[in-house]
Structures are given as C-alpha cells and as structure tokens.
Amino acid sequence: MDMQTSLLDRLFDSGLLIDTGVEGLYGRSGAFEDVIARFERLIDAFGGADGAEAMRFPPGMNRAHFETSGYMKSFPQLAGTVHSFCGGDADHMNLLQCMEVNGDWTKDQKATDIVLTPAACYPLYPTIAKRGRLPAKGGLYDLQSYCFRHEPSNDPARQQLFRMREYVCMGTQEHVTEFRQTWMDRGLEMMAKVGLDVTIDVANDPFFGRAGRMMANNQRDQNLKFELLIPVTSAAKPTACMSFNYHQDAFGAKWGLNLENGDVAHTACVGFGLERIALALFARHGMDIALWPAEVRKTLGYQD
C-alpha cells in the first residue's frame, strides 16, 4: 500500500474525511472543519491589520467572466462547467429512458451561465474593474471559496473540491511584490508556529500541453510563482500548501484594472490551500487533535 493511500485510509478510519465514492471528493468531520476555522483565524491574526476588504463568493462564477479570464487557454483539463437539463416533456421522457438503460444521459445537458470557480480570486477581478480606477493606496482583498479542479487522485492532498483562502493585492509593481514578500515571510513564521517543516521554492502552474510547457518555463524563468511546500504524503515530494503569485500587469491589462493615475495595475496574490494545511497538520501531529503538541494547540486556540 502506498503512503498516499495509507494517509487517506487513516483519515477515513478516524472519520476526519468521509468517503463519497469519488476520488478527491470528500466530506469533512466537525473536527476537521474546526482545524480549518482555527487556521483561518491564525491567518486573520497575521493579515487582519492590513485592512483587506473581505468578499465571499459562492463556488460558481459567471461563465462570461470565466471565458474572459483565459482559463481555457491555460488549464482546459482542470475546468468544470455546470450543465443542466433544459428540455421539455418529450426530452424528459428520453432522458429517463436513457438513464433506465444506463445510457449517456448527460450528453444533452446544456451549459448554464455558471462555471465552477477554479481559484478564489477569479470573481474578484471583474468586480473591482467595474468600480473604476483603484484608490491611491491600491487595493487589498480577502477571499475564500471552495474551488474545483478536475484532477481525480487518491492523494488526499489533491482534492477536486477544496477551499482556498486568498489575499489579492493591486497596485504598482513595487507595492505588489512587497506584499508578496511580506506573505512569504509570514508563511514561514505561521507554519513554524504550528510545528510544520516548510521550504519555499520557485514553481509553475500546471499549464496544458506543449504550449503550456513554454508557459511554465517562462513562469519559472521570471520567478513569478513561489510555493510553500510541506510534507503531507511524502517527504521527498512535499505538497504546495501556499502559493505566492506575481501576475505582472497581465490581469490588470486583461480586466482593465487601473491605478489612480491611469496606469495599468500590477497584481499579486497569496493563496492558502486550507485542506492541504489541515492535512499537513494531521499527517505531522497525528489524527487525534487532543494529542497534538501543546505549543501547536495553543497557537490554534485549543483549550487545555
């Protein structure tokens, strides 16, 4: 049995995660959710004083905004669209007959105006663009959403529906790169406080195909993405639990985000993979939260 399956089995056995029969789609126990809630309060403790504007979107986004984002150019393999039955009585009969014989009843479903959110910050950019120019001090936003990525796996750290907490910064190049550096420093400090061994390394997104290979190489060459890695299922291949992304002016130009003086805004975001961080804590400290080290429990606000 490989190590990934064994961690997943231990999570199922302890009831922390609940099997649904689909790889990467799990229920969570109250204790698991509590760890995530407590870690989010730790994030607030580090970032709260920055005065970010909080917004929460549901895990679906406007399909038109998704199309504008260019996601399908880079990650067509990960996207999930919402389709529904839009027919009449006769179509309904056909649908039921098709299901009766185990046919492909989904092929006549029609695309709705909703696409599953691929990253918590995607609904933000068109929202901010609609407001007009950014204030003089730039923009800082706090987001959290369930996100969907179609990548079935028995690695519990690679889920298809998972939560991402994000801070997004908009402003000048200096402003947003300083924001990114601040969060790299904070990330190291936070993870040390909860007893996790971490490294930060340059990274690339999983761009699709051969064109994607070049996009990935470019991203690495320009140090646009860093990840904070923590051993979850493997010490040799640690899991990215935070990412620090500098988009240059790509999102600013795409969405029409402008600074007070009219210049195109640069943007950066820092993302926390909340399930991955919880999994790293369970993998490191064990399935029983009562037995976690006192310092870790204190940081997360558990009463002893």
Place this chain on the structure above:
Amino acid sequence: MKQKIRDILGKHGGLPVPVETLADDADLYAAGLSSFASVQVMLGIEEAFDVEFPDNLLNRKSFQSVDAITRAVSSLVGNAEAAE
C-alpha cells in the same frame, strides 16, 4: 528564413508596433510580445518550418529577438536535415 519568421511574428505576435520597425536584435518582449503571444509564435513557427521545439528551447530566451528565433530554428532545421 528571417522574413518568414518576421511574417509569423506579424501574424501571431500581437505586437503594438509593425514588425518591420524592429531590428533583428531588438528585444521583442520590450516591444510588447506577451507570454501568451510568444507561445502562439512558437506554434506558428513549428507549423511553418515543420519542426518541434525541444524542452530546452521552450523558453523566453529562444523568442527574445528575430535573431534568437532564427538561431533556434536553424538548429532545429539543421538537426532535421542531419537526421535524414
């Protein structure tokens, strides 16, 4: 070869200035070649010259200038001929 590369740049590069105004050694990124457009140029060149860029050439440097692209394509065309 250079003219063919310039034609492809004109078609796929999305440059804000005409390709003719750029010297062979001009920095295409400074001239406005975006990351995504450089990928389109790469795919256009592969099709036009019937070559495939190996992983070690799939980077920004290979598409930095008309000269750089010419060097990359020359090395690939040369390999293809040598292999025949």
